Amino acid sequence: MANFQAHLSAAAALSGLASMTCLSMELVSPNEVFFLWGVGVIGGILPDVDSNHSTSLQLIFTLLATIIAFAASVHHIHYFSIVELWIIWGIVYALVRYVVIIFIKKLTLHRGTFHSLGMALLFGFIITVFSFRLLNANAVFAWLLGLFAAFGFTIHLLLDEANSIELKDKIRVKRSLGTAIKLLDWKDKTASVIMIISIILMFSLTPEINALKQLFNQNQWHTFSQNILPKERWFQPHPIK
Numbered sequence: 001m002a003n004f005q006a007h008l009s010a011a012a013a014l015s016g017l018a019s020m021t022c023l024s025m026e027l028v029s030p031n032e033v034f035f036l037w038g039v040g041v042i043g044g045i046l047p048d049v050d051s052n053h054s055t056s057l058q059l060i061f062t063l064l065a066t067i068i069a070f071a072a073s074v075h076h077i078h079y080f081s082i083v084e085l086w087i088i089w090g091i092v093y094a095l096v097r098y099v100v101i102i103f104i105k106k107l108t109l110h111r112g113t114f115h116s117l118g119m120a121l122l123f124g125f126i127i128t129v130f131s132f133r134l135l136n137a138n139a140v141f142a143w144l145l146g147l148f149a150a151f152g153f154t155i156h157l158l159l160d161e162a163n164s165i166e167l168k169d170k171i172r173v174k175r176s177l178g179t180a181i182k183l184l185d186w187k188d189k190t191a192s193v194i195m196i197i198s199i200i201l202m203f204s205l206t207p208e209i210n211a212l213k214q215l216f217n218q219n220q221w222h223t224f225s226q227n228i229l230p231k232e233r234w235f236q237p238h239p240i241k
């Protein structure tokens, strides 16, 4: 198992490269790119939320509580006074940070269903639905955020799995091999069934899938292939088109 620092660094670096690529492909604006990077990083530390005393558990819940509290307040911004908004913010924050965390601790087993590709998919859908329905993001950006969330989550699983193989004099395989990356945890049937139902439910709430096509249309790939390397000399600025 890779440690928290390693997960944070890997997620920050890879999510940074991927979000910069999206910016160059003009899939997002300079204002939006930071959010893409952010959900990628959260995805990268989220899987270890199930190790009860981990740093990531505390950090993730502080982050989640803050984001959800903001979402709840933003949603009501035209209907309530400032003090009422403060109260909504505070209640939602406290609920997620101190109450939901207790249930998550009780429900999850380290490296159980939560630490799986199924959860990566579910987390991606949750982020897409959340940003589309509550934060009023447009469909393309909402899907992109979901993709980054699932991407960060998957990087975490791959890094844990890579850590199961020791490359010293000869290749040694630790007992943890195969526990980090899995579709679902079939040993825990109930959790797996709940996960599958949640995936289907969340998918049904996502914006139209056609929006995704916009991400992968020919123009975007043309921009990508045109801009990936310098035309003539390196680091000689010239207008990109």
Ligand SMILES: [Zn+2]
Binding pocket: 001, 002, 047, 048, 115, 156, 160
């Ligand atoms: Zn892990």
